[in-house]
Amino acid sequence: MAHVSVADVVKRFGANTVLDGINLEVEEHQVVCLIGASGSGKSTLLRCINGLEATQGGIITVLGRTVIQDDIKLNRLRRDIGIVFQAYNLFPHMTVLDNITLAPRKVLHLSKHDAEERARPLLERIGLPDKADEYPDRLSGGQQQRVAIVRALAMQPQLMLFDEITSALDPELVNEVLHMMQELAEQGMTMVVATHEMGFARDVATKVCYLHRGQIIEEGPPEKIFTAPQNVRTSEFLKRTLDAGQM
């Protein structure tokens, strides 16, 4: 069974229809990249998948459970879904270590000791073991974003959602974050990635979906989307981003 299954999902903000009948299947170990212009609905789709936004139609099933706006069920489901945001959203009043251990302690009820046992190797892995007691403000953007990723990983999720996580980074810091995502993909993590990094999508994705005005108008393996797009809009979008030097 698919890890994520999105069927005919509609999402409106007032009169504005952001998702207009979206269909998407993500199998285990797949890396699905959502591409498309700003405002095409990529971020909203991710937020609907973990229930941060309520939908107005259609059905989303994640890890065999239907996403409905029920607090208790959503809290339970979100333990298994990690999400990383564009603006890092680290908790500024907590040290790096506390940021990572908060959810394992409060949600999974691990002891402080056990939670830190879990956090330290993750910090080692991203090369920031000496930053454990620093506050997020002291870290570079790339470091903050990597901490945000391991904060999500500390919950040992079965699915990771990435919401344009390199868009707010300085160009020289983008690669360290992309590299980390690539490692995760190679370890078999199921990932849904909203991104403007076409290079990453081409190299890492199992499937690329092009969103336009709240609909997926083309999807397929990256080699097909990037070399022989079927839809005119897809090729126009790819040409524009190519011209902008994002490939």
Added chain:
Amino acid sequence: MTPKTATVRTRRDSRALAAILVSSSSVLLAVAGGVVALLRSGDTDNGFLILFTASFPLAVFALAFGRRAETRIVERDGPARDEDLARRSRRIAVGGITVSVLLALALAIWSAWTGLQDVQEVFFSLPDLGDSAGLVFDGFVLNIKIFVVAEILVLAWGLTVAIARDLPGRAAAPLRWLAVAYVDVFRGLPAIITIYLVVFGLPLTQLSIVPGPDTSFLGFDSVEMLGIFALVLVYGAYVAEVYRSGIESVHWSQRAAARGLGLSGGQSMRFVVMPQAVRRVIPPLMNDFIGLQKDTALLNIAGIFEGFAAASNYANNNFNLSSVTGLGICFLVITIPMTRFTDFLVKRDRQRMTAGGG
């Protein structure tokens, strides 16, 4: 030198000269004012006022004018002779302002010298201060006690109201309305009216929940308890708003991140939103602390013998206000360090978060 630069030259010179003229006249006016005042010091209308009021704005104007002249000249073609002129005119203008202010002060002190002694007699009479000190201080201790207890209750009650006002969901709507209504009413009413209604009104209702005349709690008698209750009602409304502004100032993405990690709404509030919100509202919260501490004096209308009641009682019997001044000093001794301490806390917190380290 072409004719054009010659005109520019003259215009520049005239600007600097005008500046110097204005500033000099302001100084002259101020000095003249002083002389007139000296000559006619006996009269009530001694002519000084008019001259002084004319000289002061003129000096300020001269200062701005000289500054502008100087900038213009330097901007156009670097430092020149007229720049020195303009700068000098500014210096004169500063002198003019200083002279005016000093003159005014000196005259005020001189003419008020005899008056000052009366002032000292009424407000700072040492014998009266000494006589009333014990009485006033005992009363002030009650102010402090009431303040401390009320403050703790206000912090808890205000937080409860703020959270009630931000509760999500349709089911919580009545609670939200109630919180809004409460805040509107008690923030809108003058504190003295609330205190009056509560302290005199509640006992008349003879409801069983109202403390009877013989009850006491933590050393407070029934009237004092009602007084504390009234203060909590008033300041709870203020503090609830302060908390709410803090909660709303935390960006929604923080809540999204917390919920995304699987924390419940309550946990997100408690571990992520509130700690940040409270840090941000410490300064306005402290303002309300100070307000509450001062407003404990209002309880004298309820017949509570706190500091102000004691001090005004003494003042009425002795036709001397030194006891009240003494009480005022007591309040300042508490409130001023409180504000300084808040500044310190805020600064330390900011440094800790940005300068890193544990």
